[in-house]
Amino acid sequence: MARRALVAVLASAMVVGTGQVAAAEPVRPDAPVRLVLDGSHLTVRDAYDVLDGRPVDVRLAGSAVAAMRRSRAGAIAALAKGARVYGWNQALGPLKDRPLDDRQQRRFQLNVLLSHAAGVGPALPDRVARLALILKANQMARGDEGVRPELPQRLLDLVNAGIAPVMPQIGSLGTGDLQPQAAAGLVAIGGPAPARYRGTEAPAARILAMAGLRRDFEFQQGEALPMISGSTVVAALFLDVMHRAEALADVAEGTFALFLEATRAEQSALDPRTHDERHIPEQSAIAARLRTLIRGTQWMTDRGRAQLDTALGQQPHPRVQDSVAVRAAPHIMAVLRRDLAADTVIVEREANSSTSNPLVFPTAGGYEFVMGGNWDGAMMGHAADSLNADLADLGVLSQELSGRLLSPRWSYGLPANLAGGEVGLNSGMVQVQTVAAALVPEMQAGAFPAGVLSRPVKDGQEDHNTMAMASVRHTDANVDRLATILAVQYLMTTQGIDLIRDKMAGLPLGQGTQALHDAVRRRVPKLIDDRWMSPDLQAATDMVNNGELRDAVRHAESTTSTSGKSA
Known part of the structure; x- marks a missing residue:
């Protein structure tokens, strides 16, 4: 579905914190x-x-x-x-x-x-x-x-x-x-x-x-x-960063659901009882949305895992539990959601406050000037530093998960390097994954909190400076890096699914994950023999940045939530 059509569909439904869908009035994107x-x-x-x-x-x-x-x-x-x-x-x-x-x-x-x-x-x-x-x-x-x-x-x-x-x-x-x-x-x-x-x-x-x-x-x-x-410009740029980070949080949930399918992961890690027991609403909501995306999957079942083992000539054996990154992902991703909610409070207060010096207040006898420090951006600066750390950690998580897909042992049977043709003659996606690995240290270095780097200026008149603009600019740069890292994961998860689909014959993916897979495939074809990979990666990154993949995730959640119960 084209992005404009998806926007029209999504405008009539809003995914709320519980993972359910609440009706809302449609809004035209050009209104x-x-x-x-x-x-x-x-x-x-x-x-x-x-x-x-x-x-x-x-x-x-x-x-x-x-x-x-x-x-x-x-x-x-x-x-x-x-x-x-x-x-x-x-x-x-x-x-x-x-x-x-x-x-x-x-x-x-x-x-x-x-x-x-x-x-x-x-x-x-x-x-x-x-x-x-x-x-x-x-x-x-x-x-x-x-x-x-x-x-x-x-x-x-x-x-x-x-x-x-x-x-x-x-x-x-x-x-x-x-x-x-x-x-x-x-x-x-x-x-x-x-x-x-x-x-x-x-x-x-x-x-x-x-x-x-x-x-x-x-x-x-x-x-x-x-x-x-x-600090009005800090607020405006921070809002832009928040808006883009919120979109990437949705995108990350979608590609994680595809990863679960590609590796035929255990569904027990998404059991609502364990997440509710942690008493973190954002974590429970993420797990609920993931359950919605994989609803109907037969890949993430004992039957699905056994079918691939048999096709690979291996003795089927139960999956006791998946790695930490898989099991803890809803908790890890919840930190970003929690901080975005807190940042909304901070920035709405900023937008509706007088931030000049001096201010003019009424008194019994008229008006008086009061001089103070209402222009300081420390609250937003430190919030941006925290958000930056969340984004960097999500980048690390995404890169770790995409890296698992290159290894037949770590991916439970996917072809080495996700090569579509003859392995050895074809190198597959090893260098695509390296792009994500190259960006992670840049994210980590860029996540150092600028808010602790105050220095005095202007003859000591401004003897403490929050460096909030640096904090927001660094976070903005890391949003760009994370978009590419998530694009890498989308390319690799869809490739992993395609490489074993013939061995999983008769077993469907989840309704939501199938829709996400199809959205990627409309722009990027399956990799068989090696080809020039930069255009594929650019196309996937464009899908992240222009909202196409976020729309696909939300559409998959909204349409799947009313179509039946999980397998």
Whole structure:
């Protein structure tokens, strides 16, 4: 089934934690994401909709506009009474004690954007850049940062028009994403920074003209600092990492189910009683989904194991138990699910919080400025480090399982190297598996927690930095590596199944695993005599990254869950 058709099917069913399927209203993949921002109700699901590339229609709630107007008026009144405020009428960072007069503060807003837009390296994906603008606008919509509603509305105008600021990834220390957010601010005013629009990258002034937006927007007193303050870009990239990691968690369950079939594993390792006894909901849910995928299998039975033994000329003997990686896989994979659930709480709080410095709060006599450290990204940075460790461990697990398939002894009878033709003349998939082995140490090295590497900067004014951007970027890179490792496992498990299918004649695979096998075979044919393997691996990796295999897993779960009981 084509990906678009699968999306339509899956949109009407949602796999829930118990492994069951709950009905949901169908959502067209091209339906616009309509959001009304009030600073309190933006969800991770909203963010995922934006990241999926759907058209966006975002506006500010009327209540948020009113709250911002009140706090802005209160902030200006407090300044008129003589308040000296960081970033409003005082300079920034180590120069915080330098006052700014009325003439200087207007120029200061532009200078802040120019001086802080010093990022380098690859730009954030457009989907992440647009999400960062939505998160920033939602945080401003709370009314605690003292900005005019025209500022977040300008950011939403960019998003709604399909403009993405070019935001370099390197420069943020996770103590406020100053560099990338300053670049976005320059785009908002039509400054020298570049932006992208409908496949064109050009200076912001040209892009705004192409999109039909005016260039005469200016930041007013105190607005440049809220624009660059906060860890909003870390949050946007972390959400993208979470979204992709969630998809890989589904993909990993699918290829593990295929591994179970290829090795005719014992079903007892998925017995709900043993998993429920551990009292880890995510573990029980994974085991339940795996039971759904293999439902109807005759390969993973005493009869199936005996039939292959006999076909290989061996004396049938019972399988006492499989290896640790096989038996413990639901528990190992549950850690990723648990952390993704915890990360959802962390990032939703971030998206609906004021993350600037200073903040403006009402008092009995008006409004007052309060300076603090609400921009720090430590919580997200450490969460990203933990998620990275989960992904690296899943990569190790996948590589270990695919490695077992090369050995007739470890795979319980699969041909050596998974060679489809004459073994020796044909080397099979040994080098495909080596790709996964090569990526594992890169994942392990990339999983070192950047959050423990703080160093002071800016004349000691920023004497602790979370390095959250480094944590998220490393996790993002490991998502890419894991996608390839899982693609290797899909190629090898389907090959293993095909190489013994004739010896398993009369015995069906599970309904779900057969569907997953067929999904791979629609893109990658069975390997018989050796052929150029890079295109096969690229095709399988594309299936992981474009959602095709995740859709296949979810479709297999949803259709199999109502079609009978396990063998």
